[in-house]
Amino acid sequence: MKHNPANNIQDLQYFGENGGVNPSISDSSTYTFLTAKAMSDTFEGNTDGCYLYSRHTSPSNLNLASALAAMENTASATVTASGMGAITPVLLQLCKTNEHIISSRTIYGGTYALLKNFFPRLAIHTSFVDITNIAAVEAAITPKTRVIYCEALSNPLLEVAPLEKLSALAKKHNLKLVVDNTFTPLSITPVHHGADVVIHSLTKFINGSSDTVGGVICGTEDFINSLKDVNDGACMLLGSTMDSMRSASILKNLRTLHLRIQKHSENALYLTNELQKLGLNVVYPGLENFKDKEVFESMLNSDFGYGGMFTLNLESLEKANALMELMQQKNIGYLAVSLGFYKTLFSAPGSSTSSEISEEEQQKMGLSNGLIRFSIGLDHDIKRTFTMIKSCLEELNIC
Ligand SMILES: *Cc1c(COP(=O)(O)O)cnc(C)c1O
Numbered sequence: 019m020k021h022n023p024a025n026n027i028q029d030l031q032y033f034g035e036n037g038g039v040n041p042s043i044s045d046s047s048t049y050t051f052l053t054a055k056a057m058s059d060t061f062e063g064n065t066d067g068c069y070l071y072s073r074h075t076s077p078s079n080l081n082l083a084s085a086l087a088a089m090e091n092t093a094s095a096t097v098t099a100s101g102m103g104a105i106t107p108v109l110l111q112l113c114k115t116n117e118h119i120i121s122s123r124t125i126y127g128g129t130y131a132l133l134k135n136f137f138p139r140l141a142i143h144t145s146f147v148d149i150t151n152i153a154a155v156e157a158a159i160t161p162k163t164r165v166i167y168c169e170a171l172s173n174p175l176l177e178v179a180p181l182e183k184l185s186a187l188a189k190k191h192n193l194k195l196v197v198d199n200t201f202t203p204l205s206i207t208p209v210h211h212g213a214d215v216v217i218h219s220l221t222k223f224i225n226g227s228s229d230t231v232g233g234v235i236c237g238t239e240d241f242i243n244s245l246k247d248v249n250d251g252a253c254m255l256l257g258s259t260m261d262s263m264r265s266a267s268i269l270k271n272l273r274t275l276h277l278r279i280q281k282h283s284e285n286a287l288y289l290t291n292e293l294q295k296l297g298l299n300v301v302y303p304g305l306e307n308f309k310d311k312e313v314f315e316s317m318l319n320s321d322f323g324y325g326g327m328f329t330l331n332l333e334s335l336e337k338a339n340a341l342m343e344l345m346q347q348k349n350i351g352y353l354a355v356s357l358g359f360y361k362t363l364f365s366a367p368g369s370s371t372s373s374e375i376s377e378e379e380q381q382k383m384g385l386s387n388g389l390i391r392f393s394i395g396l397d398h399d400i401k402r403t404f405t406m407i408k409s410c411l412e413e414l415n416i417c
Contacts, residue, residue, distance in 0.1 A: 101219025103258025104233030185212020283323025
């Protein structure tokens with residue numbers, strides 16, 4: 019099933035204070051009220067058009083949040099200082115002490131560490147499961163479970179969460195389905211497949227210029243307002259607020275996201291097909307032999323392709339490191355964590371971004387030491403890039 023294109027940004031209309039075509043940046047932490055009553059009304063709720071204090075919300079943050087809500091097709095959204103600054107308040111808003119989370123076992127290393135090492139201090143416990151195995155997910159549900167947490171396309175193993183089935187399960191047991199969509203902005207719209215809350219690290223594809231961290235939470239009006247509540251809202255009280263200067267700059271980058279994702283996707287599809295022809299072990303959702311192809315395509319929006327992330331498994335860390343160092347030397351890309359940049363970025367997650375996960379658990383989930391995660395850049399001439407990668411592989415006797 020194909021869905022409407024998720025790119026609605028051109029339908030939004032913002033003006034700057036003096037008719038500027040870019041909205042003015044709100045360079046204030048606090049706001050005046052004409053009357054004392056308007057101030058107390060604003061403390062009670064979200065008085066339309068009134069701002070209180072920028073940890074709660076600011077005009078610039080609202081502009082970015084509304085563009086992201088339009089992208090994810092949710093009623094509302096709120097932006098945060100980082101992706102982790104979005105994940106933490108969502109889970110703490112939904113779970114209290116002694117409650118329980120079911121999470122995919124293949125998730126971003128920072129989220130894994132939060133759930134595995136930090137939340138037990140608050141007596142919030144997590145069962146890590148194979149999210150593609152619905153029976154295993156259901157078996158992990160207890161009377162204390164509040165949340166099913168997953169990534170639409172997982173970091174770094176590119177496992178696909180079967181959102182429709184997870185959503186049916188969540189509804190049956192009265193749980194919230196929280197989906198991190200950082201790897202597949204525009205390509206997948208999780209609320210179309212039953213997600214209750216959608217999170218992004220804006221640091222990655224959405225901002226796309228590796229110059230800031232940022233996050234967003236997209237959901238219903240009630241849920242987003244609850245996060246911002248002055249008395250018990252996790253965003254308001256934990257304080258992971260985005261700065262207005264940053265939200266203004268991310269909003270500008272968001273305008274080209276659809277073009278960038280198309281190019282990332284086109285480049286990744288070409289490269290992975292060519293690398294596979296060399297007999298290499300490549301995983302990419304656009305490849306014919308991709309394990310979860312059917313589920314992935316059932317959720318895929320038209321027009322944006324399969325995204326910019328793929329993995330290459332060289333079986334040994336030494337080979338992976340040698341290839342990455344050589345590719346950096348030849349300026350094919352940078353040996354760096356993170357993703358969504360105009361240059362190709364590569365890293366070996368087993369010893370970097372997923373090093374929070376113990377070696378034994380890495381093995382269980384199929385995360386090999388020799389796995390390289392690629393975030394493919396916006397290279398204009400991807401055939402030339404392939405030739406360069408191929409000569410690196412040949413120099414190291416990998417192919
Ligand atoms: C990077 C990342 C995060 C964390 O985001 P930050 O902006 O670094 O805090 C969360 N989830 C995924 C899938 C990520 O790749």
